[in-house]
Amino acid sequence: MSRLREKFDTKQRFQAESPWLFALLGLFVLSWSYLSVLHRAVDITGDMQLFFIIVTGAFVGGIVIGRFMMPLIAYLCAAFIAAGGVALYVPTLPEGYSFVISTDILLADFGALITGLSILRIINAGVWATAVAPVPVFLTSYFASRKQYGRATSVGCVALGFFILTGDVDVTTGLIGVLGAAATVGFGDLDHSGGNLSAANALAIVLAVIVVLTATVSVVPGGESHPVLSREGANDPQTVEGASRTLTTSSRSKDRYASAPQFDSQSRATSRRTGVLGRTTVTLDRVGYEP
Numbered sequence: 001m002s003r004l005r006e007k008f009d010t011k012q013r014f015q016a017e018s019p020w021l022f023a024l025l026g027l028f029v030l031s032w033s034y035l036s037v038l039h040r041a042v043d044i045t046g047d048m049q050l051f052f053i054i055v056t057g058a059f060v061g062g063i064v065i066g067r068f069m070m071p072l073i074a075y076l077c078a079a080f081i082a083a084g085g086v087a088l089y090v091p092t093l094p095e096g097y098s099f100v101i102s103t104d105i106l107l108a109d110f111g112a113l114i115t116g117l118s119i120l121r122i123i124n125a126g127v128w129a130t131a132v133a134p135v136p137v138f139l140t141s142y143f144a145s146r147k148q149y150g151r152a153t154s155v156g157c158v159a160l161g162f163f164i165l166t167g168d169v170d171v172t173t174g175l176i177g178v179l180g181a182a183a184t185v186g187f188g189d190l191d192h193s194g195g196n197l198s199a200a201n202a203l204a205i206v207l208a209v210i211v212v213l214t215a216t217v218s219v220v221p222g223g224e225s226h227p228v229l230s231r232e233g234a235n236d237p238q239t240v241e242g243a244s245r246t247l248t249t250s251s252r253s254k255d256r257y258a259s260a261p262q263f264d265s266q267s268r269a270t271s272r273r274t275g276v277l278g279r280t281t282v283t284l285d286r287v288g289y290e291p
Helices: 002-045 048-068 071-092 103-114 125-132 134-145 149-166 171-193 201-216 240-256
Strands: 264-274 279-290
Touching (some): 002 048, 002 125, 002 134, 002 149, 002 171, 048 071, 048 134, 071 125, 071 134, 103 149, 125 134, 134 149
Antiparallel strands (some): 264 279
């Protein structure tokens, strides 16, 4: 009889503690969904060992700081990690740190990415992925260690949502990530309210609805095949498209006014790559005239 009672007490204790464990499991699944995208980019053009070291360090650091430090310290650490990522990635760009102060290029590249351009189109995508990964991992582990499941889920959902918009997350991975996020919030709420797994019927219904909706509804129409690329400079002779239009117009004008005195100009074209997407711009420098 005492053995049965002990077994019953153990089951009750497990049910009381299980919401916390399942919330962490959901958070792990959510983190996997976006880290798998970054892992793929690093696997193609990056240093896999460095990627694992940085991600593991961010995870452990978030847990340690979450146990002993106040939120302000955590936010400062996240800013420091982000700055380290900038210092790691920006020097690999053709124009270096001048890119950071080019607001128009930053916004154009960001707009192209969130409208369906894959991160694999980024210059040195593996280095970029290594630089980006530690910030969400650090914040997620920090909030999880403090049992702030809502904030931890928000960080993961922002990261996953970004990669869904770029088209780098397939339907299956996106579904798994969303289920992980819902499970984290649901089980986290049970943990805070002192509930147990017997009170998780409503959560199971919500997860089932998410699965059905994800399988039948397309949330982001168009996807990666229709990125919005910047058309700035279409009539500007400093861009490739603008330069070709200018040259075509000049050729037509020359034919139209063939009877007038002609002046031939000599020009030198220089090109450079700008932004994380490596747009090529052409500058035409007029170097002389001949009557």
